[in-house]
Amino acid sequence: MGHYDRSQILPSSLFFPKNCSPLSATQVSSKGFGQSRVLGYLFANSTIHQAPCIVAMQEVNTKLRIPHVLTVAGSDSGAGAGIQADLKACAARGVYCSTVITAVTAQNTIGVQGVNIVPEDFVAEQLKSVLSDMNVDIVKTGMLPSIGIVKVLHHCLKQFPVRGMEDLFPMADIVTPNLKEASALLGGVQLETVDDMRSAAKSIHDMGPRNVLVKGGDLASSLDAVDIFFDGDNFYELRSPRVRTRNTHGTGCTLASCIAAELAKGSLMLSAVKVAKRYVGSALDYSKDIAIGNGLQGPFDHLLKLKSNVHNSCRPQVFDPSDLFLYAVTDSGMNKKWGRSITDAVKAAIEGGATVVQLSSTELPNEEPNEERLGEQIFEGILREKEAETRDFLESAKACVEICRAYGVPLLINDRIDIALACDADGVHVGQSDTPASIARALLGPEKIIGVSCKTTEQAHQAWVDGADYIGCGGVYSTNTKANNITVGLEGLKAVCLSSKLPVVAIGGIGVSNARAVMEIGVAALKGVAVVSAFFDRESVLNETRKLHALLKETTSSVK
Numbered sequence: 001m002g003h004y005d006r007s008q009i010l011p012s013s014l015f016f017p018k019n020c021s022p023l024s025a026t027q028v029s030s031k032g033f034g035q036s037r038v039l040g041y042l043f044a045n046s047t048i049h050q051a052p053c054i055v056a057m058q059e060v061n062t063k064l065r066i067p068h069v070l071t072v073a074g075s076d077s078g079a080g081a082g083i084q085a086d087l088k089a090c091a092a093r094g095v096y097c098s099t100v101i102t103a104v105t106a107q108n109t110i111g112v113q114g115v116n117i118v119p120e121d122f123v124a125e126q127l128k129s130v131l132s133d134m135n136v137d138i139v140k141t142g143m144l145p146s147i148g149i150v151k152v153l154h155h156c157l158k159q160f161p162v163r164g165m166e167d168l169f170p171m172a173d174i175v176t177p178n179l180k181e182a183s184a185l186l187g188g189v190q191l192e193t194v195d196d197m198r199s200a201a202k203s204i205h206d207m208g209p210r211n212v213l214v215k216g217g218d219l220a221s222s223l224d225a226v227d228i229f230f231d232g233d234n235f236y237e238l239r240s241p242r243v244r245t246r247n248t249h250g251t252g253c254t255l256a257s258c259i260a261a262e263l264a265k266g267s268l269m270l271s272a273v274k275v276a277k278r279y280v281g282s283a284l285d286y287s288k289d290i291a292i293g294n295g296l297q298g299p300f301d302h303l304l305k306l307k308s309n310v311h312n313s314c315r316p317q318v319f320d321p322s323d324l325f326l327y328a329v330t331d332s333g334m335n336k337k338w339g340r341s342i343t344d345a346v347k348a349a350i351e352g353g354a355t356v357v358q359l360s361s362t363e364l365p366n367e368e369p370n371e372e373r374l375g376e377q378i379f380e381g382i383l384r385e386k387e388a389e390t391r392d393f394l395e396s397a398k399a400c401v402e403i404c405r406a407y408g409v410p411l412l413i414n415d416r417i418d419i420a421l422a423c424d425a426d427g428v429h430v431g432q433s434d435t436p437a438s439i440a441r442a443l444l445g446p447e448k449i450i451g452v453s454c455k456t457t458e459q460a461h462q463a464w465v466d467g468a469d470y471i472g473c474g475g476v477y478s479t480n481t482k483a484n485n486i487t488v489g490l491e492g493l494k495a496v497c498l499s500s501k502l503p504v505v506a507i508g509g510i511g512v513s514n515a516r517a518v519m520e521i522g523v524a525a526l527k528g529v530a531v532v533s534a535f536f537d538r539e540s541v542l543n544e545t546r547k548l549h550a551l552l553k554e555t556t557s558s559v560k
């Protein structure tokens with residue numbers, strides 16, 4: 001072993017040799033760099049992102065615009081972290097990544113054997129080469145191995161001298177410290193609980209960055225991987241199942257690069273963070289058993305999307321079963337009754353905690369239509385000839401896709417594969433009398449999410465054979481929302497869950513009064529509940545979704 005150990009290259013790619021203080025960011029400007037338009041940058045895991053400049057950039061670039069992240073970081077010979085992780089993360093997220101190398105490290109899965117710092121003037125030359133020629137959206141920094149290199153970076157990006165972090169954080173859009181880094185930023189305070197992380201996020205926010213993500217991957221007291229995102233007004237607790245693996249080297253660099261990539265594509269901050277967290281979780285899960293090197297902390301595979309899904313022919317693993325946790329199924333009649341638009345309904349459900357949304361087509365129940373409702377709908381002009389109905393539905397679907405994308409929540413379309421394709425939704429939900437899942441899969445391709453309604457174990461098996469991603473099982477309880485629906489009860493739900501190779505969401509008559517009983521059947525395949533009337537046939541969708549979300553959280557933590 002050489003002179004360095006892994007703790008000197010922190011998991012989130014911050015690297016500060018003994019005599020160098022961690023440093024940060026400055027505003028980015030295109031001035032002096034020809035046609036470059038630098039919108040912002042991640043610096044020591046922070047980012048400045050100036051949305052208005054995107055417009056300027058699009059004007060300059062009349063050809064096909066490709067989002068572009070510049071990473072200023074160190075090379076990791078083991079390719080798990082640093083420049084190599086940044087390149088792979090950006091490639092995986094469909095974003096171009098240019099690189100300015102600040103140091104070359106000799107490292108592997110055992111540790112860091114050596115570091116060779118790139119001369120300052122050559123870092124400056126690399127920066128100038130990229131920035132004078134290319135349209136960069138986001139600059140993301142990782143390992144800045146000396147104050148000299150930080151100064152060079154500052155000088156190249158904006159001509160003012162470095163004083164300290166207190167000058168730089170106010171310019172950052174986000175800083176993403178892990179527990180060690182957050183503790184270091186706060187003078188060594190102990191961070192041991194989620195409440196500690198919230199306080200840390202608040203204190204770091206007080207230093208000036210617009211958003212803070214305190215990453216709790218190392219939080220010993222939590223079964224989940226829990227991160228705290230704070231935007232100055234609200235705290236968001238972002239949880240995902242902890243992936244048990246030794247292959248975690250480079251998660252910090254990857255998360256930061258992925259956030260940068262999503263920002264470069266135009267995402268809102270919270271959405272970028274959620275997508276990045278989900279991406280890292282999927283990559284870790286995909287790579288949990290790979291063996292690269294003999295050391296304690298291996299790298300993971302960023303390019304999972306290019307690989308075969310061993311469980312299901314050649315399909316890449318893109319669906320995250322934890323999205324089934326709180327599944328909101330809209331109902332146009334109910335929204336109309338309460339005088340809200342579909343977009344307001346969807347927004348409220350997501351803000352209340354819905355983790356996936358299904359858009360129901362504007363239709364009357366197929367069987368035994370309720371005369372009163374039929375009269376009402378004709379009166380209100382909902383019942384129209386098919387084509388106009390489809391056009392309206394497509395318009396609503398497009399608006400909802402936009403909202404869901406901004407929040408990082410998948411949007412599925414009920415029944416209508418044509419609409420899902422036309423609005424580029426994340427997938428469809430089909431029933432036993434709708435288009436078969438095998439055909440939906442052929443039409444939608446490998447990446448879209450497909451859910452199938454199943455009441456029996458045989459149907460659940462067929463859904464798996466057909467290439468579905470999840471099962472909706474119900475009606476668990478009787479419901480007024482779906483005419484003539486057969487109730488399977490908790491027993492029927494349990495039987496389907498026990499036999500199913502696919503994750504299951506329970507549906508039918510579920511609300512705050514009975515969701516606990518549903519989740520307490522305690523079968524691993526059951527991932528959440530799907531709800532229509534308990535959200536949408538109420539005055540406040542936001543409040544009802546919040547209530548059920550809180551209850552489910554409570555239930556699942558006591559079930560674990």
Ligand SMILES: Cc1ncc(COP(=O)(O)OP(=O)(O)O)c(N)n1
Pocket residue numbers: 327329358414415429430431432433434451452453471472473474482505507530
């Ligand atoms: C999550 C979920 N599960 C079940 C259904 C019901 O689908 P289907 O049986 O096709 O009935 P309709 O909703 O189309 O009337 C669902 N939509 N979502």
Ligand SMILES: Cc1nc(C(=O)O)sc1CCOP(=O)(O)O
Pocket residue numbers: 329453454472473474475476478479480481482485486507508509510530531532533534
């Ligand atoms: C759309 C739907 N599918 C069901 C099934 O059993 O497959 S039950 C149902 C309606 C669920 O509405 P609510 O939450 O208002 O009871």
Ligand SMILES: [Mg+2]
Pocket residue numbers: 414415429430431434
């Ligand atoms: Mg259907």
